[in-house]
Amino acid sequence: MNKEGHTALHIATAASHTHFVEQLLNKIPDEENTSGYLNIKTYTSVRPDDEGNAATGNTAFFYAAASGNVKIAQIMLEKNKDLAMIEGRGNVLPIHIAALLGRGKMVRYLYKETKYELQATQIEDLIAFLVALINADIYKQYFISVYMSRRGKAEFLATLISSYPDLVLKVDENKYTIFHIAVKHRHVEIFKLIYEIGSMTDVINVYRDGNGNNMLHLAGMLAPASQLNVVPGAALQLQRELLWFEEVKKVVSLREMEEKNKKGDTPRDVLLKQHKGLMQQGENWLRNTANSCMLVATLIATVVFTAAFTVPGGNGQDNGIPILLNQICFKIFAISDAISLIFSASSVLCFLSLLASRYSIEDFHFKLPTTLILDTFSFL
Structure with a gap:
């Protein structure tokens, strides 16, 4: 260990020497991996006392996340699953630093491993993480997953939008904004936020997906089974679908109501075709x-x-x-x-x-x- 607290594992990880890291960890007993060596943090400006109070730097796993080396991260997590939730310098999680540095593959891997633990994080930290994803253009792959994992809570999204208004104009790989997603998945409380963004609604209405569907086309599509089954009976389910279609119609122009997608269908045509069985x-x-x-x-x-x-x-x-x-x-x-x-x-x-x-x-x-x-x- 040098004067900054870097161990051989820190240095090898930062240099992305995957084989060396693997060999090094294989030489250390498992009980030491989980409780000691892998948890060692670098020093900040002051060496730690006997109780280690000043050791508030980064673990070797934090360096793996920053470097984007997924293989090294996998090797370490096999030894200690808790490493992914140990904060580094500045109280930043490994997945957050990976997002800040644009390490898309690492973010995908770490999110898969920690998606349940992330639910317990503070909303401010989660918002900062989402913003990092957006700025690094990882938004397209991950905003939907993170957002849906919060079960579409409107207060969470409202806080995010108030801090970063441009978020409402961001789109995923299907060219859907958060409001298009809310319409398609029948998240009523999320959709209501569209009444608070003023003239930006007109901009959002211009968006079309790859099939030429506008927001009203999405409202005409059959809801997911989980949303349909909220009410019993096919007749009442169809009534709920029609009420939703009428609600979305209030925020689109007459042009969007009559517009045809690439299949030549208007929103009403989509509504009739997709709800024929339910009718x-x-x-x-x-x-x-x-x-x-x-x-x-x-x-x-x-x-x-x-x-x-x-x-x-x-x-x-x-x-x-x-x-x-x-x-x-x-x-x-x-x-x-x-x-x-x-x-x-x-x-x-x-x-x-x-x-x-x-x-x-x-x-x-x-x-x-x-x-x-x-x-x-x-x-x-």
Whole structure:
């Protein structure tokens, strides 16, 4: 070890002598690798005391990350998995220094190895890391992964955008901005941030992917299964998709609404084509639900209608008037029976109208779901 605290491992790693590093580590027992030699840091300006308090420099693994030598990093991590989360000088993580120096392959490798541990880092540190990725043009490969790993939290992204407004104009390999990604993956809270960026929305609307799709085309595409299954039933899922399409339509111009992609499809064409299967499932689901509920409503109507002519206690033989006519319980029975008859008969008619609907995609937007809810309410 020299006066700066550099060991042979530090020097060999900085020089990218992969074979020498491998041979050196193979000569050291595993228990020393994990607890000692690999964890040694260089000194800053002062040599450490007996307790090592001044040793706040860099580990050899930090040098491996900075050099971009993935092979050396792999060799070291096989000996000690904790090395990737040991901060170097300035409290910078190895993956951060790799991003700052534009070591794309190293960033990819370290992110794969530490993506769960990175979730526990402070939001300020994560933002600094993302900015380093963007500035080094590693953004295209990694911003989506890191951003999605935060589950699309709007407050996180809002903080990032407020610090670096140009971020909203950055695109990934598909030429998607963060708002295009939010539209495609149905991240509602992220998409709402578009109302806070003013005229930059017009710039974002100019972006097209490789197939000529604008933002509204993406809204017309079928949502991922994880987002569709948020609500039960194909009809309600289709309604949610239509509501999302209408919401995105508010931020695009008339030109984008009518624009065709490379396949010659407008956003509405994409919507109809990609939701054709879901629309058929929704129709089947509504018809089956209506048939089942109408059958039960018919049985209830039959029972209450029969009960109206078979009153409790019977009728008087002299005048045919119900014997319990003046009893409060009889009045309650008569009123309940009449209400049940009205509602059950109404339910039969309402479910019948549901079966007779034309089931166009516009009907799924409001008419059919609303009719189903009202029918179910009257049925209950």
